[in-house]
Structure formats: structure tokens, C-alpha cells
Amino acid sequence: MAERVARLASERAVVVFTKSGCCMSTAVTTLLGELAVSAAVHELDRDPLGKEMERELGGSLVGGTSKVMAMHLKGELVPLLKSAGALWL
Template sequence: MDRVMKLASQKAVVIFSKSSCCMCHAIKTLFYDLGVNPAIHELDEDPIGREMEKALQRLECNPSVPAVFIGGKLVNSTNTIMSLHLGGSLVPMLKEAGALWL
């Protein structure tokens, strides 16, 4: 849990992902298209990825990926991110976190 929280606070946007997950790919693409350069942690490519995935589940990430942290705070699932984006709240949140300067 400590490692996940430490990684989550090291950059304005942090995404815990799996390289084979289509929803993870969609979320990463959304952030890239918005001009954000998130820190990406591919759990299936990390030696302690399984432990980090369990920590994310304890944080109530269900499913565990993609887990998105903005400004060190868990924003959670694909549905939440897409709802924020479609509602016009995601970009202001990214600006406040320092991930966007426009």
C-alpha cells in the first residue's frame, strides 16, 4: 500500500494499468489526447505488480485497473474518468493538479 501511495503522489497524473487491458488503453489514450503526460505503471510488467494490484483493491478499486490518481488522489474507474470528461470537470481538475497549463 505504501508503494502505491508513494508512486501515486510522484506526478500530477498516475495510472496503474495492465498492458493487455483495453479500458486501460482507452484511459491512457484519453489523457495523451488531452496533452497530459501521466506516469504509467504496468502492473503485469512489474515484479511486484501483483502486490500493488492487491493494494489497489484494498483502496476499493474494482476492477483494480485502470486506477487513476490525479493530484495524488484516487479518481478510480474508467466510468468515473469518462463521466468527469463528458461533464467538463476533468480538464479543470487536471489544470488544478498541474498536469495541464492551457
């Protein structure tokens, strides 16, 4: 499972693991779209191995919606996206 998560996470500079219909996930993907970031989005609840993938992800990435939004409000998200090669502004 770790290899699959790593492969999915390496698809693009920004990869979002969501659950379909989650308004908080939609808020993050909308924000990234408004920043012109082309993120790969994987809906865990539509993947047969989604629960296992979610356990594998844990808290090892940037974080949930509240952390992403807090970083954006503090002016930390755009520099992070630029350093990841996801934003060219």
C-alpha cells in the same frame, strides 16, 4: 507496499496504474495524451508486486475507466487536471 504505491503515485501530477493489453486502460491513457497530460503509467501485471499494489490501491484514487470517462463527459476531468497541475490550458 503502501510506501511504494505512495512513491509511485507521487511521480507526476497524474499517475495511471494499468494492465498491459487492457483496451480500457489504453482509452484512458490515450485521452490523457490527447489532453496533453504527461502521465506516469505503471503496468501492474508486469510488476512482480503488481497484485499487492492493486490491492493497496483499492478505490482510493479517481477511479476506473468508466469514472474517468464520465468525468470527462461531464466536463469535470479538465478542471481536476488543471487543479492537479497536470494541464496548463
